[in-house]
Amino acid sequence: MDMERRRKFVLAPILIAVVVVLFQYCGSERFVNPETGRAARVAMTPDQEAQLGLQSYQQVLAQEDVLASGPEVELVTRVAKRLAAATGDSGRNFDWRVSVVRSPQVNAFCLPGGKIVVYTGIIPVAQTEAGLATVMGHEMAHATSRHGAQRLFQSQIANTLMSGAQMSVSLGDMPVDQQRAILGAIGAGAKFGVILPFSREHETEADEVGLLFMARAGYDPREAVGFWQRMAEASQGQQPPEFASTHPAHATRIEHLKELMPRAMEEYQRPGASPAR
Numbered sequence: 010m011d012m013e014r015r016r017k018f019v020l021a022p023i024l025i026a027v028v029v030v031l032f033q034y035c036g037s038e039r040f041v042n043p044e045t046g047r048a049a050r051v052a053m054t055p056d057q058e059a060q061l062g063l064q065s066y067q068q069v070l071a072q073e074d075v076l077a078s079g080p081e082v083e084l085v086t087r088v089a090k091r092l093a094a095a096t097g098d099s100g101r102n103f104d105w106r107v108s109v110v111r112s113p114q115v116n117a118f119c120l121p122g123g124k125i126v127v128y129t130g131i132i133p134v135a136q137t138e139a140g141l142a143t144v145m146g147h148e149m150a151h152a153t154s155r156h157g158a159q160r161l162f163q164s165q166i167a168n169t170l171m172s173g174a175q176m177s178v179s180l181g182d183m184p185v186d187q188q189r190a191i192l193g194a195i196g197a198g199a200k201f202g203v204i205l206p207f208s209r210e211h212e213t214e215a216d217e218v219g220l221l222f223m224a225r226a227g228y229d230p231r232e233a234v235g236f237w238q239r240m241a242e243a244s245q246g247q248q249p250p251e252f253a254s255t256h257p258a259h260a261t262r263i264e265h266l267k268e269l270m271p272r273a274m275e276e277y278q279r280p281g282a283s284p285a286r
Contacts, residue, residue, distance in 0.1 A: 037050040037051060037052060037162055038050070038051050038054070040155050040158075040159070042099075042154050042155075042214070042218070043097075043098055043099055044099060044150075044153075044154075044217070044218045044221060045154075045214055045217060045218065047214060049155075049159045049162075050159070050162045051155050051158035051159055051161075051162055052158050052159075052161040052162035052165055053157075053158040053161060055102070055122075055155075058121035058122055058155065058157060058158055059103075059104070059121060059122030059123075060122075061120075061121055061122075061157075062120035062121035062122035062123070062124050062152070062157075063104075063120075063122060063124060065120050065124070066106065066108075066120050066124035066126070069108075069110075069126055070108060073110040073111075073112065073126075074110060074111040074112065075108050075109065075110055075111075076108075076109045076110070076111055076129070081109050081129055081132060082109045084132070084138065084141065085107055085109050085125075085127045085141070085145075086107055087138075088138060088141050088142050088145055088226075089105065089107040089125055089145060091142070091226040091227060091228075092142060092145055092146050092149055092222050092223065092226050093105040093123070093149070094226065095221075095222045095223075095225035095226040096149065096153055096222055097225075099153035099154075099218075100123060100149070100152075100153045103122055103123030103152070103153070104122060104123055105123040105125070106123065106124050106125065107125040107126075107127070108125070108126050108127075109126075109127050109128075109129060110126060110127070110128050110129065111129050112128040112129060112130055113128075113129075113130040114128040114130045114131075115128070115130045115131045115134055115240075115243055116128045116130065116131060117131050117144050117145060117148050118148050118151075119145075119148035119149045119151060119152045120152065120157075121152055121155070121157050121158070122152065123149070123152055125145065125148065125149065127141075127145065131144060134236070134239050134240060134243055135236060136235075136236075136239065137232060138228065139223070139228040139229050139232035139233075139236075140232055140235065140236040140239075142223040142226060142228040142232075143219065143220075143223060143228075143232060143233040143236040143237070144236065145219075146218075146219035146220070146222040146223040146226070146228075147215050147216060147219035148215070148219070149219065149222060150214070150215040150216075150217075150218035150219040150222060151211065151215045153218065154211070154214055154215060154218055156211040156214075156215065159211065160208070160211070209257050212257055212262075213257060213262075213265060216233075216262060216265060216266060216269070217265075217269050219233075220233055220266060220269055220270075220273045221272070221273060221276055223273075224273040224274070224276035224277040225276050225277075227277075228277075229277060230270060230273035230274060230276075230277055231270065231274075233266050234263055234266055234267065237259060237262055237263050237266065238259075238263065240259065241259035241260075241263075244259070
C-alpha cells in the first residue's frame with residue numbers, strides 16, 4: 010500500500026467518527042435554560058430523565074438510613090417547598106420529593122425530575138435555613154437546568170471521537186508504547202480540555218440559578234457567600250486544583266456569587282416578596 014492510500018486508510022476511522030458525531034448532534038434536543046438563556050444539547054427527553062431520576066432515588070432510599078420525622082426533616086421539607094415554588098416554569102412539571110438521610114456526609118443532591126436527598130451532615134455547615142437553601146437551591150438548579158442530560162450528550166460525543174482516534178492510531182505502524190502515549194494525551198486533552206470545563210460550567214450555572222431560586226423563595230442571597238466560605242473551611246484545603254476538578258475553586262465560586270448578587274437582591278427585594286424567617 011502506497012503512502013497516500015495508507016494515510017487515507019488510517020484517517021478513515023476519524024472521519025467516520027466525525028460523521029457519527031454530526032448525526033448525534035443533529036438528532037439531539039436543543040435546550041435553552043429559561044433562567045440564564047444558555048443553550049445546550051441534551052441526550053434524553055424530560056420523561057426519560059424523570060424516570061432515571063426516580064429509579065436512582067428509590068435505590069438511594071433502599072440503601073440509606075432515611076429519617077421519617079424530626080426537626081431535620083421538618084427543616085429540609087420546609088426549605089424544599091419554598092424553593093420548589095420559586096422554580097417557576099423551570100420546575101413546573103417536576104414531581105418534587107425530598108428525603109433526609111442520617112449520615113455524617115456533608116452532602117446533598119437533586120436527581121433529574123426533582124428527587125432531593127439531603128444528608129444530615131450538611132445541616133451543621135449550613136447553620137441557618139438560608140444556608141440550607143443555598144445548597145438545596147444549587148442542587149435543584151442542576152435538575153431544572155438538565156445538566157445530567159447535557160453531561161450524557163457530552164460524554165457520548167467524547168466517546169465517539171475517542172473511539173475514532175483509538176482506531177486510527179491502532180491502524181498506524183508506530184510502536185505500541187508510542188501509540189499508548191498518543192492515546193493517553195488524547196484522553197487527557199478530552200478530560201481537562203472539554204469534560205471538566207463543561208462540568209465547571211454546569212456548577213457555575215447552578216450557582217447562578219440556585220441563587221435566584223433562594224432569593225425568590227424569600228431567603229437572603231447574601232447568605233450564600235457565608236455558606237460557601239464555611240464549605241471551604243470544611244474541606245480543609247483538600248479540594249484539587251481547579252483545572253483538575255469538576256467544581257470551581259471555592260474562591261472562584263464566591264467571587265462569582267458576589268458578581269451575581271445585584272440581580273439576586275432585586276429578586277429578594279421585589280415588591281410583594283415574602284422573606285423567610
